[in-house]
Amino acid sequence: MSDPTLAAFCDLVGSHDPVAVAGGKTRFGLGGSLREGTRLVSAPEGILRHLPEEMTVQVRAGTSVRDLHEALAEKGQRTALPERGGSVGGALAVGENDLHVLGRGRVRESLLQVRYVSADGRLVSGGGPTVKNVTGFDIPRLMVGSLGTLGLIAEVMVRTNPIPPRSIWLTARDVDPFAVRDSLVAASAVLFDGRGTYVQLEGQVGDVVAEQALLATLGRFEEVAGPPPLPLHRWSLTPAQLSDEVCMAGAGDFVASIGVGTVFASLPQPRATVSPALIALTERVKTAFDPTGRLSPGRDVLQGRP
Amino acid sequence: MKIRRTTHPDALVSILKQALSPDRVRNDAAERSLFSNDASIFKGGASGPVCFPVSTAEVQAITRIALDHGRAIVPRGAGTGLSGGAIPLGEPIVVSTMKMNKILEVDLVHRIAWVEPGVVNLDLTKTLMPLGFHFAPDPSSQQSCTIGGNVANNSGGPHCLAYGVTSQHVVALDVVLPNGELVHLGGLDAEPEGYDLRGAYVGGEGTLGIATRIAVRLTPNPQAVQTLLLAFNSVEDAANTVSAVIASGIVPAAMEVMDQLITQAVENYVNAGYPTDAAAVLLAEVDGLSSGVAINAERIAAIGREHGAVSVRVASNDEERARLWKGRKTAFGAVAQIAPAYYLHDTVVPRSQLAGVLRRVYEIGAEYHLTIVNVFHAGDGNLHPLILFDPRENGVLERVHAAASDIVEVSLSVGGVLSGEHGIGIEKRDHMELMFSFDDLDHQRRLRSAFDPLCRSNPGKVLPSPHSCADIQSLSRIPEGVWG
Structure with missing residues (x-):
């Protein structure tokens, strides 16, 4: 290991006591509270290398997503990571997609290479620096959404995307949000709050104009500054369940992401139970990577566990 | 757990026949050799x-029998893999998904299809096309390779540039x-x-179990x-054009380069209309909404000319x-005209390094007196x-092997990786240490x-x-004779 910053982070994490990373703490409670006495550490910060022609950026996990996006924007690029006050490592460890997922892609697919500190304090690297790679097992997929329970993310290589020349938000009342979603190609988001439909169109100017004209045939759309305010809780449904009253019951006030299945709701989602086989496999994965359970103890990635 | 290893092969076959049906377990020498x-x-x-299950329950039965009798299992799709991933080592039970080839459900609301693993890639796309959709990964073998095999290898294809590989x-x-x-x-x-155990499973090359039902995304x-x-007058010009297109913020649906020897072979073979006097051709495709497509096509043409393109042709219909595309997709078949056999390599390098690495690849060919296209x-x-x-x-395979290793080293030295879509299998297994540390491989x-x-599945x-399984020491080295 030649990078002194990563070596110092390994030393900081150590190899014995219960430990977890604190990033921006925007989604810190996910998976349950950390066990009392868990030591909190911060991941290193800094943007190491943005290669616009490769559409990649190498960045340390403690860097804020906002700072990263500011730097990338200078070269007309962005990532799929949600910008909501958190860190790059936090966004990946949580794995929740941006509101604009239809246009910007999923978080899990944006992680090309990951360097993390293992439960026994070693630096481990998974994946590779290129945009295409099937060399060995897909450790990056496993790390996204693992809530810091398998390894503590130190540094990553993330895929970047061009920022489209035009991006607008439109809203209309009394239109069928599902019909809107089915008719559009360039929508980055289609949201529905029970009354109004909100659409984000992104792309070449001519394409956005064409899609806007198409929207005009479906309803009276007006340009707005951005999406509606989002309720606190996050539900995961299938796209079809969004039109099912039974599935949506208990959400309270909501903003649903049409075509995706995410619902931002004022009340928490009732948990579905998880199969014993999946629980057993999940436990084997956890034990293989963290035999003593010292990484983010108290957190459970399977909240639907009976 | 104690593993029995003593079951007589004939007894094992009869147990398997009982679990499936006599005609779907084959054990004759010809079949096994195939x-x-x-x-x-x-x-x-x-x-x-060799077993041909027709249901998830039968795959479970085979797996349990294998476990009880100390045999490994090797899942197999169409056998079109290029890294030896489906080659059985040590007489395991081979589980062919050939008879699990039904498209179970096309669900346009969720934009997915549930398929069995033996469904052929192109058959799925042909079923979806009239509905306005397709399955995006399009490996060159798509006429015969299966979705289960695509999942195991996390397969790619030309159009994965914009749409992503199978995992996506x-x-x-x-x-x-x-x-x-x-x-x-x-x-x-x-x-x-x-x-994301789904993501961890995809690309597992048959070592993580057997997928019996797969929900794939439909792409409009x-x-x-x-x-x-x-x-172009040089391969470097073509490669530099590719790098410049991406740097300009365009993500085309596909960008494929062919050098002169292969272009000539293809032209002879299928008359695709390629210029045979060019040192390299670049096949670029842009798709999406019409306005963006027109703008991007013009920009690609302009960037090409800036980088020395001698001609630019846009397909008119x-x-x-x-x-x-037929030219590109039949390229490997066309090679038969210039050589009786070929070894198809697969590495990835940063796009900006393409020109330099290609130059080295041709030099490596010259060093080993081998033609590389x-x-x-x-x-x-x-x-x-x-x-x-x-x-x-005589001895040519040793030179091929050595040249292939040199290409791996060159690719890694500029920040590349071992494989972009063929996988590791046995071909690149012993190269893994060039890219990963001991701790990386341990994880x-x-x-x-x-x-x-x-370690029962595709050991x-x-x-x-x-790092491979401790209980199969006999497989810890590539067996004698694997290289031909």
Whole structure:
């Protein structure tokens, strides 16, 4: 290991006591509270290398997503990571997609290479620096959404995307949000709050104009500054369940992401139970990577566990 | 757990026949020999009984019988793999998914299809096309390769530049784990809870169990498509054009480069309309909404001219476009005209390094007195050097092997990776240590062992010997004779 910053982070994490990373703490409670006495550490910060022609950026996990996006924007690029006050490592460890997922892609697919500190304090690297790679097992997929329970993310290589020349938000009342979603190609988001439909169109100017004209045939759309305010809780449904009253019951006030299945709701989602086989496999994965359970103890990635 | 190893092969076959049906378990020498190979040049595989299950329950039954009788299992799709991933080592039970070939459900609301693993890639797309959709991964073998095989290898293809490789198109799967348990990974909901075991499973090369039902994403057919053919006086000019296109903020649907030898062979073979006097051609495709497509096609043409394109042709209709693609897709077949055999390599390098690495690839060919031709997914830096040879020539495989290793080293030295879409299998297993440290490989082993603690599923693949399964020491080295 030649990078002194990563070596110092390994030393900081150590190899014995219960430990977890604190990033921006925007989604810190996910998976349950950390066990009392868990030591909190911060991941290193800094943007190491943005290669616009490769559409990649190498960045340390403690860097804020906002700072990263500011730097990338200078070269007309962005990532799929949600910008909501958190860190790059936090966004990946949580794995929740941006509101604009239809246009910007999923978080899990944006992680090309990951360097993390293992439960026994070693630096481990998974994946590779290129945009295409099937060399060995897909450790990056496993790390996204693992809530810091398998390894503590130190540094990553993330895929970047061009920022489209035009991006607008439109809203209309009394239109069928599902019909809107089915008719559009360039929508980055289609949201529905029970009354109004909100659409984000992104792309070449001519394409956005064409899609806007198409929207005009479906309803009276007006340009707005951005999406509606989002309720606190996050539900995961299938796209079809969004039109099912039974599935949506208990959400309270909501903003649903049409075509995706995410619902931002004022009340928490009732948990579905998880199969014993999946629980057993999940436990084997956890034990293989963290035999003593010292990484983010108290957190459970399977909240639907009976 | 104690593993019995003493069951007589005939007894094992009769137990398997009882579990399936007599006609779907084959054990004659001819059949076993057929299933001992894949499409790679590697020899030395040895298949045990070959099973043709028709249901998840039968796959579970085979898996449990294998476990009880101390046999490994090797899943197999169409056998079109190029890295030896489906080659059985040590007479395991081969589980062919050939008879699990039904498209179970096309669900346009969720934009997914549930398929069995033996469904052929192109058959799925042909079923979806009239509905306005297709399955995006399009490997060159798509006429015969299966979705299950695509999942195992995390397969790519020319159009993965914009649409992503197989992992991006697999939403959920039912997997029979090597212990016989059935587990559902992923889900149709927005963000399935728990670890992304779906993502960890895809690309597992048959070492993590057998997927028996797969939910794949349907990609809407684009409204507008333009295909361009640019000709260059040097491969470097073509490669630099590719890099400049990406740097300019365009993500084309595909960008493929072919050098002169392969272009000439293709032209002879299918009359695709390629210029045979160019040192290299670049086949670029943009799709999406019409305005963006027109703008991007013009910009690609302009960037090409800035980088020395001597001609730029835009396909004027669907027929011409199909002809240009036919040339690219039949390239490997066309090589038969210039050499009796070839070894198809697969590495990835940063796009900006393409020109320099290609120069080195041709030099490596010259050093070993081997002709190397190049046809590759330039847009994502995925090289496919074809090392041509005549298998009757004494000692030629050693030179092919050495040249292939040199190409791996060059690719890694500029920040590349071992494989972009063919996988590791046995071909690159012993190269893994060039890219990963001991601890990196140890963690890959941990992932594998969580799925398959006893190392029953496709042992001897992907991970090199200190990290591969401890109980199969006989497989810890590539068997004698694997290189032809």
